[in-house]
Amino acid sequence: MAAAEEQQGFRSLDEASLVTYIKATPALAARLGGHLDALTIKEVGDGNLNFVYIVRSDAGSVVVKQALPYIRCVGDSWPMTRERAYFEASALQKHGGLCSDHVPEVYHFDRAMSLIGMRYIEPPHIILRKGLIAGIEYPLLAEHMADYMAKTLFFTSLLYNSTTDHKKGVAQYCENAEMCRLTEQVVFSDPYMAAKYNRCTSPFLDKDAEAVRGDDELKLEIAELKSRFIERAQALVHGDLHTGSIMVTTDSTQVIDPEFAFYGPMGFDIGAFLGNLILAYFSQDGHADQANDRKAYKLWILKTIEDSWNLFHKKFVDLWNKHKDGNGEAYLPPIYNNSELLSLAQKKYMTSLFHDSLGFGAAKMIRRIVGIAHVEDFESIEDASKRASCERRALDCAKSILKGRRRFESIEQVIVHVQSFSQD
Amino acid sequence: MAAAEEQQGFRSLDEASLVTYIKATPALAARLGGHLDALTIKEVGDGNLNFVYIVRSDAGSVVVKQALPYIRCVGDSWPMTRERAYFEASALQKHGGLCSDHVPEVYHFDRAMSLIGMRYIEPPHIILRKGLIAGIEYPLLAEHMADYMAKTLFFTSLLYNSTTDHKKGVAQYCENAEMCRLTEQVVFSDPYMAAKYNRCTSPFLDKDAEAVRGDDELKLEIAELKSRFIERAQALVHGDLHTGSIMVTTDSTQVIDPEFAFYGPMGFDIGAFLGNLILAYFSQDGHADQANDRKAYKLWILKTIEDSWNLFHKKFVDLWNKHKDGNGEAYLPPIYNNSELLSLAQKKYMTSLFHDSLGFGAAKMIRRIVGIAHVEDFESIEDASKRASCERRALDCAKSILKGRRRFESIEQVIVHVQSFSQD
Incomplete structure (x- = not known):
């Protein structure tokens, strides 16, 4: 010391x-x-x-x-x-x-x-990622996470706060720059270059990792997301909302470890959660055995992804409608003064947020396969060849989502797209 | 006191x-x-x-x-x-x-x-807006303003600075929230609602002002720009870069009064300058007389708009290329490691900046016609009917640019579009 x-x-x-x-x-x-x-x-x-x-x-x-x-x-x-x-x-x-x-x-x-x-989050709470590896269903997970994301993001955004309060928060969390830089490096930079700590399931994925580093279209998209991550102070985000930052039982969901928190794009949190669920989905084939082929569990994960977004969407817009006459300065009531117009504004806002979430989610997936920090979902698959096969599907899926995210109009379309990369 | x-x-x-x-x-x-x-x-x-x-x-x-x-x-x-x-x-x-x-x-x-x-900016320097009303050509204006905008915006952005330094600047200028809120109100809010201090050349433009307040498409666009203005800390912008904040002679250009400065979108400065030149353009018919029909001067203004953007574009990209191996963290050299890719990234960045500039510029035009603070370019046209006619052309032009800005691929296309609203 x-x-x-x-x-x-x-x-x-x-x-x-x-x-x-x-x-x-x-x-x-x-x-x-x-x-x-x-x-x-x-x-x-x-x-x-x-x-x-x-x-x-x-x-x-x-x-x-x-x-x-x-x-x-x-x-x-x-x-x-x-x-x-x-x-x-x-x-x-x-x-x-x-x-x-x-x-x-x-x-x-x-x-x-x-x-x-x-608070000590007592047993039987376990880290969600471990539950997903074990194949445990959490019937309230989507509802709870939608609730958490809707409330934490809405109430720290300009939809609810005055600019004055918002800028106070932004200034406060600007000091957390060192943690933000770590994210910038490991999520938005290192996977796209030859970086010291990058690793992948070698030799199986060597060419895949190399392809990421040589994919100009991907690099253009990641540059846009990186700038948005740094520049756009949309809400106080958790900053690291993967399935290792969530503790669960079948009744309870607790979000921990927001040490990367800062005012950033909402989609970074939503994407982290959804992206890590998609990683869990693609890892299931590596955990299937004679006792459990994991097919039903994969469908549960997909349903959870679908419900998480749709419930988040509903809860977020409900909060917006509830507080539309409050202090939020982004959409003043005398301007957005009829329900049709407000509804159009909300649709535009949520579509943009959806595409942001898909982009950030895909970026978080990619970095877990070819970057420094991998996820236990895949790491716990002992057979390297089998692990690489799972990872490659996830990687290819993520690349296509990152590049084509603006074409998706609903989470259901994303689910279909994710399934198309599965071996089922 | x-x-x-x-x-x-x-x-x-x-x-x-x-x-x-x-x-x-x-x-x-x-x-x-x-x-x-x-x-x-x-x-x-x-x-x-x-x-x-x-x-x-x-x-x-x-x-x-x-x-x-x-x-x-x-x-x-x-x-x-x-x-x-x-x-x-x-x-x-x-x-x-x-x-x-x-x-x-x-x-x-x-x-x-x-x-x-x-420094006392000595005569014969005058406020640019007054020079434009007087019909004086400033042959170096575009070159100088392009230089000013390229340097101030590039060197305070993530293209040149580390995230750490950038966030320090962002935090510092978050304290200027009160000035930002004033801009939010007078540029992005009041013109789109029935606000106490709004005024227009009445009765001629009463219906036009009412149409702005009832234009849902316009309101959706202005909401997007307002959020970007508040949330996007892209560079240290002047914050009020209209033609009243610039002092000129034929040889010298001096930018004053940056009391609205904060970390915001670059396009807000570029748009303020270009938008106010377009206002000057539409005001010329009101200043024409038998001695000077102002037709040649209108062409000079258009040429200045064209040159300002094109020279800014060139200077900005030149700075980017010159400093591409520096401390800027948005586009790391090991990732954007070939000239073709860097060129694609620059094209994407500059296109987005162009559309931002057009949007903010159009918003600044609209607020000067139906909002609280008008411009001397129009105010000095004594005949209210003639003034209203000039203002209406400017307003209609601005509305169409705000709504359709993403369709413009070059400043030359914008010039043609602006001209189409002129009575010539």
């Missing part, structure tokens, strides 16, 4: 010093019912980005998450600002205030220590 | 206190050669927004501009933050550093006093 950082009041905690910290912090101690003498502590962070401790007493529980001043990637060390904890806490609090059903409560935040104390 | 403001160190100056201020301010005193005992002071502000003093000694000159905490509009008082002086000074300094030939030098800035000391 650098001396300068210690001077700013930061020290990285271990289990012993964590107990001392909790004892000195009423907001955390209270959550444990004040029973602090026999705490059970379990470190569950993946060790790469953050320390994550589950702390339990006989009267309660908390999760304590502390950011470290680096991330570790592919065996190398990569410095990364601890300030991401501040943006994670801020986004959890903002989004939690808008959608408390699907965002864990923050009990305590210590900026100097880069430390968040928050 | 409110007590709170005085406490913050602000006091509005008059001629006597200005002399005291200059004597106590070395950066200003030096520009007057230290000869401070026989200063000539002339107040030339329009009295609505700011005090502007020209201060001369026998050894030099300065302009001292002080922002007041309000603007006066249509006989009413409208509070307006003095902090606009900070953004004006910041933008003058930033743009001046990028394009010193066309931006007046700032000698001194006093934030508490909202006071800028800057």
